[in-house]
Amino acid sequence: MAEQGALSNIFGSFHRTFWVVNSFELLERGAYYGTLAVLSVHVIKTILGNAGYAGTVWGVLYGMVTLILYFFPLPASTFAEKFGFKRVLLAAFALEASGYFVLSTTFREGQFLPLAVGFSMVGFGAGLYKPVIGTTIAHVTSTEQRNQAYSIYYWMINLGAFLVPLSVGFAFPERALYHYVFAVSSVLVALNLVTLLLFFKNPVAPQPDLAVAEAIKRVMAPLADRKFAVLLVIYAGFWFMYTYTQTFLPVLMVDFGRMPDWVALAWISTVNPGTIIALGPFLGKLVERYKSINVMMTGIALACIGIAVNGMSDASSLFFVGIVIFSIGEFITHPGFIAYVSKVAPKDKLTSYMASIFLSIGIGTISGSVAQGVMYDHFARGLLRPKAYIAICVAIGLATLLAFILYNRWVISGQVRADPTHREPPSVWTRAATMGVVLILIPATLGGGLVSGTSVLEEEGEAPRATDWSVYASATLPIDDVSDYTNEGDEWGGPVEVGVPNVARMRFTLTWTDEADAGVRYTNQPDTFELAVTPPNGTERTSGAVANAQGGEGTASVSFEFEGAKDPFWNGTGEWGVVVRCATAGDQTPLISPFNRRVQADDGNAWTLSVECVHLERPAK
Numbered sequence: 001m002a003e004q005g006a007l008s009n010i011f012g013s014f015h016r017t018f019w020v021v022n023s024f025e026l027l028e029r030g031a032y033y034g035t036l037a038v039l040s041v042h043v044i045k046t047i048l049g050n051a052g053y054a055g056t057v058w059g060v061l062y063g064m065v066t067l068i069l070y071f072f073p074l075p076a077s078t079f080a081e082k083f084g085f086k087r088v089l090l091a092a093f094a095l096e097a098s099g100y101f102v103l104s105t106t107f108r109e110g111q112f113l114p115l116a117v118g119f120s121m122v123g124f125g126a127g128l129y130k131p132v133i134g135t136t137i138a139h140v141t142s143t144e145q146r147n148q149a150y151s152i153y154y155w156m157i158n159l160g161a162f163l164v165p166l167s168v169g170f171a172f173p174e175r176a177l178y179h180y181v182f183a184v185s186s187v188l189v190a191l192n193l194v195t196l197l198l199f200f201k202n203p204v205a206p207q208p209d210l211a212v213a214e215a216i217k218r219v220m221a222p223l224a225d226r227k228f229a230v231l232l233v234i235y236a237g238f239w240f241m242y243t244y245t246q247t248f249l250p251v252l253m254v255d256f257g258r259m260p261d262w263v264a265l266a267w268i269s270t271v272n273p274g275t276i277i278a279l280g281p282f283l284g285k286l287v288e289r290y291k292s293i294n295v296m297m298t299g300i301a302l303a304c305i306g307i308a309v310n311g312m313s314d315a316s317s318l319f320f321v322g323i324v325i326f327s328i329g330e331f332i333t334h335p336g337f338i339a340y341v342s343k344v345a346p347k348d349k350l351t352s353y354m355a356s357i358f359l360s361i362g363i364g365t366i367s368g369s370v371a372q373g374v375m376y377d378h379f380a381r382g383l384l385r386p387k388a389y390i391a392i393c394v395a396i397g398l399a400t401l402l403a404f405i406l407y408n409r410w411v412i413s414g415q416v417r418a419d420p421t422h423r424e425p426p427s428v429w430t431r432a433a434t435m436g437v438v439l440i441l442i443p444a445t446l447g448g449g450l451v452s453g454t455s456v457l458e459e460e461g462e463a464p465r466a467t468d469w470s471v472y473a474s475a476t477l478p479i480d481d482v483s484d485y486t487n488e489g490d491e492w493g494g495p496v497e498v499g500v501p502n503v504a505r506m507r508f509t510l511t512w513t514d515e516a517d518a519g520v521r522y523t524n525q526p527d528t529f530e531l532a533v534t535p536p537n538g539t540e541r542t543s544g545a546v547a548n549a550q551g552g553e554g555t556a557s558v559s560f561e562f563e564g565a566k567d568p569f570w571n572g573t574g575e576w577g578v579v580v581r582c583a584t585a586g587d588q589t590p591l592i593s594p595f596n597r598r599v600q601a602d603d604g605n606a607w608t609l610s611v612e613c614v615h616l617e618r619p620a621k
Contacts, residue, residue: 015140018149020199021133022156024089024192030160031100031185032126037165037269039119040250042106042178049109052377055248059373061116062247063366065123070362072127074220074355080132084206086196088128093193095125100186107179107499108536108574118182125189131355139203155280158273164188169264176501176570181266222349222356227411232360234407235337237400238300239364240371244307244393245272245326247369248376252311252386257458258319271320275327283331292340293411297404297429299333302326304397308445311390312452384454391449395442402438405429467567469616474504477613487604488585496576502616503572506560508533510543510580512607513553517588524551525586527605531556532581536574545583567618580607 040058048054080088099121106115133153141149168181223229250268253259259268287295303326310322338357345353372393380386408429415422428434477500486492498506510531517524526547534540541558548554562571588600 013145014149016199017140017201017203018137020195021136022153023195024129025133025153025156026160027188027192028093028096028126028129028160029157030164031096031188032122033161033269033273034164034168034188034266035100035103035122035182035185036246037168037250037266038172038178038181039103040247041175041254041265043112043115044251045175045254046178047106047109047112047115052381055251055376055381056373057112058251059247059369059371059376061119062243062373063369064116065119066362066365066369068120068123069127069130070358070365072124073131073358076128077131077135077355079128080135081204081207083208085132085136085202085204086200087206088132089196089200090193092125092128092132093189093196095121095128097125097186097189097193099123099125100182100189103182104179104186106182107176108570136203151284155277158276158280161273162270162277165266165269169266169270172266173264174501174568175265176568176573180499220352220356222345222353223359228344228353228356231341231407232356233363234400234403235357235360236364236367237396237403238303238333239361240368241303241307241393241397241400242330243365243368243372244311244390245323246365248372248380248389249310249323251376252380253319255380255457256314256386256455258314259316268323271323272327272330275324276331279328280331283328284335287332287336291425291427292336292343293404293408294427294429296333296336296340297401297408299329299331299336300397300401300404302329303333304394304401305329307390307397308394311393312387312449314455381457384457385449385452386455387452388449391445391452394449395445398438398442398445402435402442405435405438467564472502472567472616472618474614475617477615479611479613481611482609483606484580485604485606486580486582488582488602490604491579491581493577493579496578496611498573498576498613500613500615501568501570501573502564502618503562503570503613504616505562505612505614506533506535506572506576507612508558508578509610509612510556510607511553511610512548512605514548514551514586514605515588515602516551521590522588522600523590524588524602525584526550527554527585527602528583529554529556529605529607530581530583531558531609532579533558533560534577534579535560535572536576537571540577547584547586567616572613572615578609580609 040062043058043061044050044054048057051057076088099118102114102118102121105111106118137149137153164184168184171184172178172180223232250265253268254265287298306322306324306326306329308322309318309325313319313322338354341353341357372389375389375392376386379389379392412422412424412430415424424430477498479496479498482494484492496508508531510529512527512529514527515524526549528545528547530545531543532540533542541560543556543558546554546556560572562569564571582604585602585604587602590598
C-alpha cells in the first residue's frame with residue numbers, strides 16, 4: 001500500500017501536460033533511435049551498394065543532418081514562444097512522420113536522393129521538437145519538482161531508445177527488411193500527432209510580437225565569454241569520439257563480424273540505453289558528491305576505455321562489454337558537463353549558456369561524422385585496419401581529457417589569483433602525474449592501433465555457406481488483380497510492389513476476351529495486346545504482340561525466376577513496372593458487302609492483369 005501511495009504521489013503531483021510530453025518523448029525518441037540502429041548499414045550496404053566511398057558519403061549525410069539537428073533548435077525555441085508550442089510541435093511531428101515514410105520507400109541500390117531528403121526532413125522535425133519538450137517541462141513543473149521531472153524525462157528517452165530497437169530487431173532482423181523499421185518509426189510519430197491534437201495545451205500563451213533575430217542573438221551571447229567558448233570547443237572533442245557509436249559502430253560490427261549471426265543489428269543499440277536504465281539511478285547517486293568537472297573527466301576516461309575495448313578486440317564479449325563501459329562514461333560525462341555549466345554561468349544568462357551546449361555537441365558531431373567517414377573508408381575498409389581507425393577516435397578522446405585537465409588547472413589558477421587563500425580539494429585530476437599519464441597514452445594508443453595488424457572483411461573471408469533451400473517452404477504473396485480498358489494504340493502503366501525477400505518466381509499474366517461475331521455475315525478480327533514488365537533492376541521483358549483466337553480469349557504472359565545462394569536475397573524485391581499496350585483492336589468485317597455493308601469499328605478492349613509472386617519462407621526455429 002505504501003508503494004501504491006508513492007506512485008500515486010508521483011503521478012498525481014505532475015501536471016497532465018507533463019505526462020503528455022513524456023509520452024511524446026517515449027515514441028519520438030524510440031522512432032529516432034530505432035531508425036538510427038539500422039540506418040548506417042542500410043545506407044552503406046543497400047543504398048550505396050557497399051562502394052569504397054560509402055563511409056564518407058554516410059559521414060557527410062549524418063553530419064549534414066546533425067547540423068540541422070543541433071543548430072535548428074536555436075531559432076526553434078523562439079518559434080515556439082512566438083507562434084505557440086502546439087503549432088511548432090505539429091510542424092515537427094508532421095516533418096518527422098513524413099521523413100520516416102520517405103525513408104521507408106528506399107530499399108534498393110541507387111535510392112540515395114530520396115533517402116537524403118527523408119533523413120533531412122527527420123532532422124528538421126527533430127530540431128524543431130528538441131527544445132520544445134524541455135522548455136514545456138520547465139513551464140509545467142515547480143522548482144521543487146524539477147529534478148524528479150527531468151529524471152523521469154531522461155528515463156523516458158532511454159526507455160524509448162531501448163524498447164523500439166529491441167522490438168524491430170525481432171520483427172525485422174534481415175537487411176532486406178530494414179526499410180520497414182522506418183515505416184514503424186513513421187507510425188510512432190503519427191501517434192504523437194494524434195495525442196498532440198487531442199490532449200496537448202500550450203503551457204504559456206504565444207508571444208506574436210517576439211523578435212526572433214533578437215532572441216537568437218541572446219542565445220549566441222555566451223560565445224563572447226572567452227573562457228566559456230574554450231570550454232565548448234574542448235567539449236566538442238568528446239562528441240567527436242562519441243559519434244563512432246552512432247555512425248560506424250554498427251558498420252564495423254557487420255563488416256568485421258564482431259558479433260554472432262543470430263544477434264540482430266538493432267539489438268546492439270539497446271545496450272547503451274539498457275545500461276543507463278539499469279545503472280542510472282545508482283550512478284547518479286554515486287557521483288553527486290563530487291565536483292562536476294571531476295565527474296566529467298572521469299566519464300570521458302571511461303568512455304575512452306569503453307571504445308578501446310569495443311573496437312580494439314576481436315572478441316564478441318568484449319565488443320559488448322565495451323559498449324557497456326562507454327555507456328557508463330557517457331551517462332557520467334554529459335550530466336556532469338550540464339551541471340558544471342549551470343554553476344559557472346552568470347545567473348542572469350543561465351538560459352543562454354545552457355542553450356549554447358547544443359553548439360558544442362553539434363560541432364563535435366558534425367566534424368566527427370565527416371572525418372570518421374573518411375577515416376573508416378581509408379583505414380578500416382581500404383587498409384583493413386579498423387583498429388587503427390578506433391585508435392584515432394580514442395586518441396581524440398584522450399586529447400579532450402588532457403585539454404580538460406589543462407582547462408581545470410587554468411580555472412584553479414585564476415581562483416588562486418583572485419583569492420590567495422583558495423585551496424583546491426585533492427583529486428586525481430589535479431595531479432601532474434595524471435596529466436603525464438594521459439599525455440603518454442595518446443601516442444601509445446595511436447601506435448598500438450597502427451601495429452595491431454589487419455582484419456578480414458566479411459565479404460573477403462571464406463565464401464558464406466550456401467543456404468539449404470530444400471528445407472524452405474514456397475509461399476504465394478497475395479497481390480490483387482488489376483482490371484482496366486485500353487483503347488487501340490494506347491497503353492496503361494502502373495507499379496506492382498513486392499516487399500518480401502527470397503522471391504523465387506514472378507509471373508505476370510494478361511487476359512482479355514474478344515467480342516463474338518456481330519452476326520453470321522460478320523467476322524470479328526482478333527485484338528492484339530503486348531505486356532511489358534520491368535523488375536527492380538531495370539531489365540525489361542515483353543511478351544511480344546499476342547493476338548487472341550478469333551472471337552475468343554487471349555493471353556500474354558511474362559515470367560522471371562530468381563536464385564540466391566544465401567538467405568536473404570532480394571533480386572525480386574521492390575517496385576516492378578508493368579505496361580499493357582493495345583496494339584490493335586480488330587474490327588467487325590463483313591464476309592461480303594453487296595449492299596455497301598460497312599465495317600463495324602472496335603475501339604479497344606477490357607483486360608485483367610494477374611500477378612503470381614512465389615517466395616521462399618525461412619523454416620520456423
